[in-house]
Amino acid sequence: MPIGSNFIRPEIAGLEPYTPILPLDVLATRLGLPIEQLVKLDANENPYGPSPRALAAMAGGHRPMVHIYPDPEHTRLRAALADYTGQPVERILCGAGADELIDLILRLCIAPGDTVIDCPPTFGMYSFDTSVNGGRVATVVRRPDFSLDLEGIERAVAATGAKILFLTAPNNPTGNLLPPADLERLLQLPLLVVVDEAYVEFAGVGQGFGAQVGQYENLAVLRTFSKWAGLAGLRVGYGLLPEWLAAQLWKIKQPYNVSVAAQEAAIASLADREHLLANVARIVAERERLLPLLAELPFLRPIPSAANFILCRVEGRSARELKLALERQGVLLRHYSTPLLRDYVRVSIGTPAQSEALLASLQALAT
Numbered sequence: 001m002p003i004g005s006n007f008i009r010p011e012i013a014g015l016e017p018y019t020p021i022l023p024l025d026v027l028a029t030r031l032g033l034p035i036e037q038l039v040k041l042d043a044n045e046n047p048y049g050p051s052p053r054a055l056a057a058m059a060g061g062h063r064p065m066v067h068i069y070p071d072p073e074h075t076r077l078r079a080a081l082a083d084y085t086g087q088p089v090e091r092i093l094c095g096a097g098a099d100e101l102i103d104l105i106l107r108l109c110i111a112p113g114d115t116v117i118d119c120p121p122t123f124g125m126y127s128f129d130t131s132v133n134g135g136r137v138a139t140v141v142r143r144p145d146f147s148l149d150l151e152g153i154e155r156a157v158a159a160t161g162a163k164i165l166f167l168t169a170p171n172n173p174t175g176n177l178l179p180p181a182d183l184e185r186l187l188q189l190p191l192l193v194v195v196d197e198a199y200v201e202f203a204g205v206g207q208g209f210g211a212q213v214g215q216y217e218n219l220a221v222l223r224t225f226s227k228w229a230g231l232a233g234l235r236v237g238y239g240l241l242p243e244w245l246a247a248q249l250w251k252i253k254q255p256y257n258v259s260v261a262a263q264e265a266a267i268a269s270l271a272d273r274e275h276l277l278a279n280v281a282r283i284v285a286e287r288e289r290l291l292p293l294l295a296e297l298p299f300l301r302p303i304p305s306a307a308n309f310i311l312c313r314v315e316g317r318s319a320r321e322l323k324l325a326l327e328r329q330g331v332l333l334r335h336y337s338t339p340l341l342r343d344y345v346r347v348s349i350g351t352p353a354q355s356e357a358l359l360a361s362l363q364a365l366a367t
């Protein structure tokens, strides 16, 4: 071990390195395919891209101010979000993606050895950031239908004194909703419940659990512009938070965490929400069209979803081999190596043309 290793926090030194996703141009070169030919259905990105008004706002718009530091309080963006969510600006805090807010909440609450409850299969960042922050992850696996094991969570809280429970609604990658009665029951537990609503716009539930923030001391909701607003590359998300949590997070957030470009694009997106929500409706319609077509393939069992992706169980063949065979044809899906998801692939919903390319490749593999 090099001497420098002595300076590393032991909980970090013991972590497995994170496997990053390959940039599209690198992957295209590796596959020997032109980049325009790739059908990218692996990261739940928006196939219709951002609002033209967001692009114009970033290009200069009415405030060409990239030489000036961004507003650390995100004043205009929070006002626009108050209008969009119905929550007061005092309960809103923005981050460089919802991912930054997950990390900030953990940095705020978790001392080394404290416990966080994670309910896989779910989004990987909760357990990743818990480990980075020196916390312990208590895992309560979902039931076979991917609903939450409520008794298991209650037992884990009693046994560990956990401080935070992360839930995702709709869940990624399984696509199922969180029943309001389940959340209501879990909010009785003595811990902070963070509900990640990254996909709420696709779920047809209005403002979802975001509307209930403020009614409970221990409910926080996370949102993002990455999926519905097509701004994944800009990194902008927000929390709807009880006042006590917002006040403490303000103390530790980096002042300039959301760039000028990201703030302007997010504000313009909210002003152009009708256009963006029409794209969301097209994605939802495509999801409903694609589900029965995927079910026709003898080796796929697609699971109904309330988000912009469909998880499919792969039967009678290897899910990983299927993912790699599609990749060689330029169709990119998500596969997970974790034991709970080894037999699944996740298909992000693209345009109808992208679905046709996917179906053609799948049918070619069926014969």
Ligand SMILES: *Cc1c(COP(=O)(O)O)cnc(C)c1O
Binding pocket: 044, 096, 097, 098, 099, 100, 123, 168, 172, 196, 198, 223, 224, 225, 226, 232, 235, 236, 237
């Ligand atoms: C995509 C995703 C995020 C990431 O949001 P960013 O704003 O891009 O950081 C957060 N939570 C879930 C469940 C996601 O799927």
